[in-house]
Amino acid sequence: MATTTMASRVRKQLRIESMHNRVTPEEWEARVDLAACYRLVDLYGMSDMSANHISARVPGEEGAFLINPYGLLYDEVTASSLIKVDHQGNILAKPSYGDFDFGVNRAGFVIHSAIHKARHDVDCVLHTHTWAGMAVSSMACGLLPMTQTSMRFAHVAYHDYKGVVLDLAMQDALVADLGPHTSMVLRNHGLLTAGATIAEAFNAMHRLELSCRTQVAAMAGGQALQPVPEDVVEATFMNYQPQTRRPFGVMEWPALLRKLDRENPGYDA
Numbered sequence: 001m002a003t004t005t006m007a008s009r010v011r012k013q014l015r016i017e018s019m020h021n022r023v024t025p026e027e028w029e030a031r032v033d034l035a036a037c038y039r040l041v042d043l044y045g046m047s048d049m050s051a052n053h054i055s056a057r058v059p060g061e062e063g064a065f066l067i068n069p070y071g072l073l074y075d076e077v078t079a080s081s082l083i084k085v086d087h088q089g090n091i092l093a094k095p096s097y098g099d100f101d102f103g104v105n106r107a108g109f110v111i112h113s114a115i116h117k118a119r120h121d122v123d124c125v126l127h128t129h130t131w132a133g134m135a136v137s138s139m140a141c142g143l144l145p146m147t148q149t150s151m152r153f154a155h156v157a158y159h160d161y162k163g164v165v166l167d168l169a170m171q172d173a174l175v176a177d178l179g180p181h182t183s184m185v186l187r188n189h190g191l192l193t194a195g196a197t198i199a200e201a202f203n204a205m206h207r208l209e210l211s212c213r214t215q216v217a218a219m220a221g222g223q224a225l226q227p228v229p230e231d232v233v234e235a236t237f238m239n240y241q242p243q244t245r246r247p248f249g250v251m252e253w254p255a256l257l258r259k260l261d262r263e264n265p266g267y268d269a
Contacts, residue, residue: 014072015098018269019080022093026059027066031079033198033253034066034124035267036260040202041128042074043264046209048129049073052190053108056198057116057123063087065116067109069094069102078269087113107165114171115178115194122182122194124201132212133191143185143211146218146225150211151236157181161188183208199249202256 020028034056041047041054050071058064066082068074083102084093089109094102108127115125136143145154159177162170178184183204184192191208195201218225238244260267 012099014076014100015096016078016081016269017095017097019082019093019095024060027061028079030056030059030198031066031082032268034082035077035079036257037124037126037198037202038068038074038077039260039264039267040256041126041205043260044206044209046128046130046205047074051105052127052129053105053112054126054198054201055108055112055116055124058084063117064092065112067104067112069097070105070108071100071102075264078267080269085109085113087117089113110165110168110171111174111192114175118175119178119194121196123196124198125192125194126201126205127186127190127192128205128209129190130209130212132216133185133209134189135216136212137185137190138188143208144215144225145228145233145237147211147214148236149207150214151228151233152240153183153208153211154233154237155181156208157184159184159186159189161186195249196247197249199253199256200247201249203249203252 019031023031034054037054050068050073053067055065055067058066063086064084066084068077069081069083072081080095081097083091083104085091085104089104091104111127112125115122142158143150143153143156145151157178159174162173165174178192178194182194186192191205191212193201193204193208195204
């Protein structure tokens, strides 16, 4: 009995083999930034244990992208732990995880491969299941342009819920609903952002999440919401567009990496 009890307390060991010398310098840089993004999503309260996913294209390798191993928490993700897959779901490269043998979440592959195949202007796709994002995704009114921050998403895309995204047949509708947009509310599900860089996709998700939290808080107050004239909403929306401002995330990303170096180092291993 004592032996059984002792054995039940043994924890499997997570030992992640380094991928640094197995990839190009460009891929390694993408891996470091993507691992940092996972940890930042967790640090800012937007993770869902090991569910959800963030992906990034592999520089110089057509049809390949990086995604998290299904089973790691976001604050455990490192540059070496990421799995490289192609658009057909084949695993191209992954490290040894010691006592574990992680794979790729099926829904993650279906969603991310669809967007990477269709949108060549997108290098990073980020998907979350936050309480605020799920709440707004379930509201018939959708995301309201009620604050300056949320006016950035005045023309956010919407995708109706059709079940867990496990079937490749769901990809066409997902891509069609996203269209040329870089942010989408997945009805009764969560949020999705896409960016030309990892920093850009994180910036969009941080602000989209903030917009959802603000809306839920304001509506919970039970008071009438202060309307903003439509022309003002449109003018504010335009101020956030690429033709009127620098790319999002460029200024903040180095500071966010410094924050991680202080609070959750090791993502670059």
